[in-house]
Amino acid sequence: MNETLQLLKKYWNHDDFRGLQAEIIANVLAQKDTFAQLPTGGGKSICYQIPALAQDGLTLVISPLVSLIKDQVENLQKKGIKAIGLTGGISSDEASDLLDNCQYGNYKLLYLSPERLQSDWILERLKNLPIHLIAVDEAHCISQWGNDFRPAYLKITNLKTHFPETPILALTASATPRVKQDILKILKIEDAAIFEKSFDRENIAYMVFEVEDKMYRLVQIVTKNPESSIVYVRNRKSCIEISRQLTQSGIRATYYHGGLSTNEKNKNMELWTTEKVQVIVATNAFGMGIDKGNVKTVIHIQLPDSMESYYQEAGRSGRNGQKAFAVLLHSPSDFMQAEGQFLSVLPDKDFLTKVYKKLNSYFKIGYGEGIDECFTFNLNEFCAQYQFPVLKTFNAIQFLDRQGILTHSQEFSEKITVQFLIPSKEVLRYMSLHPHQEETIVTILRTYPGIYEVPATLNLILIAKKAQTTVEKVTGILEQLHQKDIISYRATGTDSTIIFNEVREDERTINRVSKFLAIQNDLKTKQLDAVLHYVTTKDVCKSKLILAYFGEEKKENCGICSYCISLKKTPLQSSTVYQQIISVLESQSLDSRSLEKILKQPSHQVIFALQELLEHKKIEILPNNQYRLKK
Known part of the structure; x- marks a missing residue:
């Protein structure tokens, strides 16, 4: 077993690499510039984390996602891998201390938000570090035509000048051909080895359905497919409400959005990952670092804002290679709402x-x-x-x-405000009686010298790092000091800073x-137009439409999407369902649910027949979502 496989087994407990990972890692270790486009769930981070461990020196990772930086640094530290994250909001003194640690502390990975490269002094400090690899994550952010373009990323172009011999690894999950060329040009790696995995996910059936009652159809889908599911919505209110309605319908469900506390997020995530609930209803805050292989269905009940985000979110289904479903439910009013x-x-x-x-x-x-x-x-x-x-x-x-x-x-996050209420000599006496708390208390006093006179807002992560302990232990000590009236202690929650x-x-x-x-x-505007084109185009394979957007051509139909399935159905003009609907609507107007009950026919057959009748102008839909014969 070679060294990279040993590292993979030791730290990630995997026996083999997936997809193009092995080839990308080998190219990076050969000190060559590399461009890697792997679809969501393709294991991009392994492509720089393994080389970081396999060679001496430091790997610099540029990432725009602060929450992902925090997650990855925490996970690496839990594995015993020395990693540091340097994001916005960290003072210059603290940033300088962290860079000192990188220089002298044998750290393997330094994560940096792109805004930090705008500070000349940080760039100067980076020049003195033993950087042997530069990984640019979410590299599409460097292109003005890329999803989520960030001008701060343009500063990365200077890294090639300062580190001409250091290989650059550009990573992305969703770059169109135009964006890909931009990445190579701006990073000055036009001769980079290119590794691209097709965007084609052959095991995912992309389904698009026009429905009048999304909640009713959603319950049908997750009941028919009782395996693990994700339902994506646009806002926190919908997140909670849809989860509640699913629970009332007998579906085990929870929810996830950016406004939850870390404890709530972890609790709800664990309910879902351990199969205690079937469905997690989430905003787009959910997804980074999620690698649950047995997700059977991903359902969007509101239109996404771009094909890039839709592809990434839909791609969280079927990572185990089994057949999975990416379902998008829409109604006519969605198009106006999307524009608004x-x-x-x-x-x-x-x-x-x-x-x-x-x-x-x-x-x-x-x-x-x-x-x-x-x-x-x-x-x-x-x-x-x-x-x-x-x-x-x-x-x-x-x-x-x-x-x-x-x-x-x-x-x-919690804003912790603290002030010491007793004289310094009494604090010293307390520390002598509680030596296990001394390092933390001394760190607080040194970091916030005015804490005796005025309340100070504490950075618990910084204190924990300096005192070489955990945030949980710092919080515990603060609560004890508060109970003993040694400090005033105030914690206020906020979901935004x-x-x-x-x-x-x-x-x-x-x-x-x-x-x-x-x-x-x-x-x-163009991204939304592409979404509307995907939803409203009814005579092309859905998989073909997605691949065409990303510059790939698929010659054969996928055979499993909503369009391909419709080709296999018997023409409805002569079908029983078609005639039954016309017969029932001759006497009254009805919605689809009522028609299903009267006809005692499967839901998908009734819906498909209604869509055919609408297209052939045999029936029309009223403002109250009832159908009647066309007059």
Whole structure:
């Protein structure tokens, strides 16, 4: 067994690599630039984590996803692998300490958010580190035509100049041909070895159904397929409501969204991964790092905003190679709602400027100030104060986040505020009696020297790192100190924080990024058009449509999607169901559920017959979702 397989077995307990992983790793270890496009669930992170362990020195990983950085660093540390994450919101002093650790502490992986490369001093420090591999994750973010373009990624182009002999590994799950060429050009790796796995997921049946009652159809689907399922929705309210309705229908369900606390997320995730519930209803916050092989169905009951996100979310089904279903349920009203939800709420330059100025006013940041300041944030309160539309404001803040002007974290967190209430000599006496708490208390006092005079907001992760302990143990010590009236202790929950990554410069800041706003808005329009084309095209194999979007040609129909299945059905003009529906509708107008009960026919046959009758203009649908014969 070679060294890479030994590492895979030792740390991940896998006996063999999947797909193109082995070839990519071999190319990287041969010190060659590499471009790897692997579909969601293809195991991209292994492609740089194994080389990081197999050679001396440090692997630098550039990733825009702060939550993914945190997850990966935590998971690596649990395996005994030394890794550090350097994201926004970390002070310059703390960042400097972390980089010292990378230089002298034999660390294997340094994760960096792209905004950090905009600081010249960090770039200078990186030059002194023993970096033997640079991995650019989510590399499509470097292209202005890519999903979720981030100008901060353009700074990565300088790394090739500073590290000309260091191989670069560019990784993505969803790049169109145009985006792929952009990645190679901007990273200056035009001669890179290309590894691309086809976007074709032959075991996934892509199903698109027009329905009048989505909840009724959803219950039918998960009842018929009782294996593990994911239902994707657009917002937190729908997440909770759909989960509740499924539970009332006798389906074991839970939910997951960005506003849950870490404990709630872990609890709900465990219920689903351990098969205690069948269905998890989730927003797009759910998915990163999820590798559950036996997901049978992924169901979207609202239109996605792009084919890239749809492909990634749908691709969380069938990772075990067994037949799986990616179902998209839609109704005629969805198209207008999608335009309202995705296009009419896109901010223009004037609105973006207003939001940026008001954010600074809201947090009392003066002109030329604010860099690295962190604030808890309630979007609804902010919008109410300035009478801004919520969705449009959210999109403006998200755009500022992607540009690196600020970092908007929607992860639930606790803000811990502490002040010491007893004199320092009494604190010293307490530590002498409780030596196991001394390192943590001393760390707090050194990190926050004014904590005797005024309350300080603690960074528990920083304290835990400095004291070489865990966040849970720090929290436990704080609670004990509070119970003994040694400190005042206040914990407030928030599901959103904002960190300002640069000084306030108002119009000058917005003028710098306004061209990217115009490009983004145009791209969002085209992406939605592609989704609508996928949904409304009824005479082409759904798998072919997806592959065509990503620049692949599929010659044969997949044979298992909703279009291909329709080809196998007996023409309905002469079928019993077709005639029965016409007969029943001659006397009254009815919805599909009532027709199913009267006709005692399978749901899919009734729905298919209704769609055929609608297309042939034999019947029409009324505003109350009932069908009647065409007059």
